[in-house]
Amino acid sequence: MKNRKYLVASLLLALAVGGCATDEAAKTTGGESGAAPAQTAPADSGAASGTALSDRERQRRAELLAQKRVHFAFDSSTIDDEARAIIEAHSAHLVANPQLKVTLEGNCDERGTREYNLALGERRAQAVERMMKVLGVAGSRIKTVSYGEEKPLCQEHDESCWRQNRRAEIGY
């Protein structure tokens, strides 16, 4: 259960980050089409921790929130460090903005079979969902859907393209 170890670590990190999040969430979040989260990132009041986020930290969080895709290795739903940081940022944002609901779309590259990929895409979306729940996002606010290999972002038949397609999309 190596997953558990990093989930605990993620949780601690998220609490640290999330603790800084303001309750005065930006209310300007878009609907289905989703305004860029970077623009709706909560302004930091510094209330919770008593210390203001540094400009550098704020910028780092905005950058993470601007990323709405996390990527996976072939035939894997394991969340790597890069993906974890993105999911943590979105989880903190969701915790701070309780009116938001999130849709997680799991996708695969074209290799392998379509039906197996449909199940694998779901597993990827569920991996992100599980982490968000651990980080305090209520399950009732999360919807998962799998498109398998049916919605590639990129149509070339090579690894750089396949990597882009093996993804979970975080949508508000």
Place this chain on the structure above:
Amino acid sequence: MRLVAKGIALLGMALWPVFAHAVLTIEITRGVDIGTPIAVVPFGWEGATPPPQNISDVIGADLARSGRFAVLPRKDFISLPHEDKDVVFKDWRILKAEALVIGSVRLAAPGKYQVQFRLYDVFKGSQIAGFRYTVGADMLRSVAHQISDIIYEKITGEPGAFNTRIAYVTREAPAGVKPVYKLQVADSDGYSPQTVVRSPESLMSPAWSPDGKRLAYVSFEDRRSKVYIQNMTDGRRSMIAEFTGINGAPAWSPDGRSLALTLSRDGNAEIYVMQLDTRVLRRLTRDPAIDTEAAWSPDGRDIVFTSDRAGTPQIYRMSASGGTAERLTFEGDYNARASYAADGKSITFISRSQGGFRVAVLRLDNRTAQVLTETSLDESPSFAPNGRMIIYATEVRGRGVLASVSADGRVRQLFKLEEGDVREPAWSPYNRELQYKE
């Protein structure tokens, strides 16, 4: 000799609104000119205008495509007989033809054509088969395929599968236009395509009912996977599964009464069987891994499926009532989407081999596996109903195409669309409703 006096096999298809269709063209990529040398003489015709279909051309193309015949070039023919009395066997022995096909088409009544043919053993100088059919113009190609089936069976000793159809999904996405997906059905030679379902979102996993009258498939038209059944006789569609989570991998039981499905309604991809008349679901697998891509054995006793319970996707077999599963594949880190040959003795599936995803066959008696292709993005293999060919999807120069390979790997062909991608092929069961034949 009166077999079955029905000609309604393809009639149901005519109920569909017919869209402009690109026909699949077939290119034989390996295995030309092997097999029994056969001469197919252009059929006689006494009309002022050409007949609606060139029967002998259809037969010649069928036989050539099978890889079991070397169809001799017509320019070498010394005589062009249409009647039994005109056949001179010496003319065909010189060409080293082992078999000879002659025939004729005539207008029997307005809109009705009488087709007759004879098949000869050139060495023995004797007739092997001969039949006469009377049909409408729309059934002439079907008659030609039936004649090909008879020739195939008489010469090879195995049933032919020319008078069958294939279902497949096309994706057309011209630049700047939203893609259109179509579930189509065409004759086994790619002709007469009909659109069964049209959608702006992806369609996949078409599965023929055992009677060949219904297609189960997965549609993303509601922006998530749902399973439907399209009845091709009356044009009606029914929604079968729209549970929470994924709804996919439909597979008919051999009696046509149940559908195996992959659902994640209980949180994880598992295999269920739905009894179609009551819609009652029975869950067959209980494993935290992915369990999907069920396929029934022809006797209905077993189900093969894909599971990654051992860490990578592999093929397993269990009783159709569930229970313990036996792992069937051990070579490589990816074996998936198995389906049975009609005799139940082997399965075809996708196997990752030397980095590519390729069509493989596993013999169930001695558990030997053979990889049949050299392409790298193969998907969705299924056997022809006679077990001789496997049709699958692959990618050639960036385009999705269908391909078929003989079960021994010797003969290959490609089915291409002029534009767009084609994928998800499924070979129909035998068409049991033959034309009037005497």
